[in-house]
Amino acid sequence: MERFIIEILPEGSEYGPRLEEALATDDASRCYVYKGKIMSSSITGRCHCGLVQWIAELPKKVILNCHCNLCRQLSGADYSSWVIFPEKQVEICQGSEDISHYQATDNYSISFCSKCGSTVNAVNEEKFPNDIYLARGNITSDFDMPADLQVYTVDKASWLEINDAIPVFNP
Numbered sequence: 001m002e003r004f005i006i007e008i009l010p011e012g013s014e015y016g017p018r019l020e021e022a023l024a025t026d027d028a029s030r031c032y033v034y035k036g037k038i039m040s041s042s043i044t045g046r047c048h049c050g051l052v053q054w055i056a057e058l059p060k061k062v063i064l065n066c067h068c069n070l071c072r073q074l075s076g077a078d079y080s081s082w083v084i085f086p087e088k089q090v091e092i093c094q095g096s097e098d099i100s101h102y103q104a105t106d107n108y109s110i111s112f113c114s115k116c117g118s119t120v121n122a123v124n125e126e127k128f129p130n131d132i133y134l135a136r137g138n139i140t141s142d143f144d145m146p147a148d149l150q151v152y153t154v155d156k157a158s159w160l161e162i163n164d165a166i167p168v169f170n171p
């Protein structure tokens with residue numbers, strides 16, 4: 001029988017420590033409660049055509065909206081939204097052979113599905129070489145946490161109003 005272990009966190013707090021050690025011998029599904037809502041211990045995502053699928057084990061490091069010129073050009077959207085994880089918590093569970101890579105700058109590469117073109121992830125090799133930026137728009141599981149940070153707002157699109165509710169950081 002499936003058993004759920006739930007860690008209850010105070011209102012507004014981040015994800016708590018993972019329970020994996022305590023649960024190593026159990027078959028339980030791990031859950032977290034965030035703002036009163038039960039969350040899974042991982043999130044899943046896929047490209048539009050479904051060839052590429054991934055899973056990432058929570059907790060994430062940060063949810064970022066990036067307003068830099070590079071993100072705008074590569075995404076074709078006003079800004080990019082990323083959920084950043086340590087590399088070891090991310091697994092491409094299907095279609096790794098269908099992923100194409102584009103080295104956009106000396107330090108920044110982006111990966112996308114070679115069939116449908118959906119962004120899969122990006123890596124900032126200079127600043128965060130051990131982290132994976134997963135494209136938030138391709139998440140398929142229930143994950144509605146707000147962005148933690150918006151960066152490079154000094155380069156934001158001129159037509160865009162910044163959301164004042166999200167903390168700003170300009171490196």
Ligand SMILES: [Zn+2]
Pocket residue numbers: 047048049050051052113114115116117118
């Ligand atoms: Zn695809």
Ligand SMILES: [Zn+2]
Pocket residue numbers: 066067068069070071072080152
């Ligand atoms: Zn950017």
